[in-house]
Amino acid sequence: MKSFIFTVLLATCLTSAPVWGQHDAHVHGAAHLDVAVDGAVLSLQLESPLDNLLGFEHEPRNKAERDKVARMAARLRAAEKLFVPTPAAACKLEQSHLASSVLTPELLGERHSEKPAEHGDEEDEEKGHADLEATWEFRCAHPELLRGVEVRLFQGFSGLREIAAQVAAPSGQRGAHLTPAKRMLTW
DSSP states (O other), X not given: OHHHHHHHHHHHHHHTOOGGGSSOOOXXXXXXXXXXXXXTEEEEEEEEEHHHHHSOOSOOOSHHHHHHHHHXXXXXXXXXXXXXXXXXXXXXXXXXXXXXXXXXXXXTTOSSXXXXXXXXXXXXXXXXXXXXXXXXXXXXXXXXXXXXXXXOHHHHOTXXXXXXXXXXXXXXXXXXXXXXXXXXXXX
8 A cells, every 4th residue: 555655646646856966867876766645654666776785786796896796785675874854853764765777686685586687778778777665664653744855876886976865744845966975955
């Protein structure tokens, strides 16, 4: 049920998104973040070229690259350090999921084995481009106090320079352009 509500909120938000917020282009340095607030649940979905997060976009070819993927996955799974919701809302991370068409679920630290994401653009993959999709779900003890999220992804991933964000919250829908200097997403 939660994923259905997130999908409906996200679809509503994205259909009214400005052109820069659409998920069509694979642009190094740029990522897309979709945020949905539904009752006590704060859901976030990130889509980013792997180059922003790893410095490469292919299946790891050696131990150093596999180690780099493992470090990236560990950083992304520590979402409470990457996304800081309004402290008064007392939000706690409940789950996360990482997927990429060129990285195995095991390498990404997924508990259950499933096929890598197939929804990427095959033409981009042939050109050496690949994305990572990450989703996180927080549960907030006081959702009525949730007013925003500080996005700290820029601190952990130097290849990331801008994030086009879309928010669907009880107060309405909006978009924002986040940068290392402007990390706060409010609603």
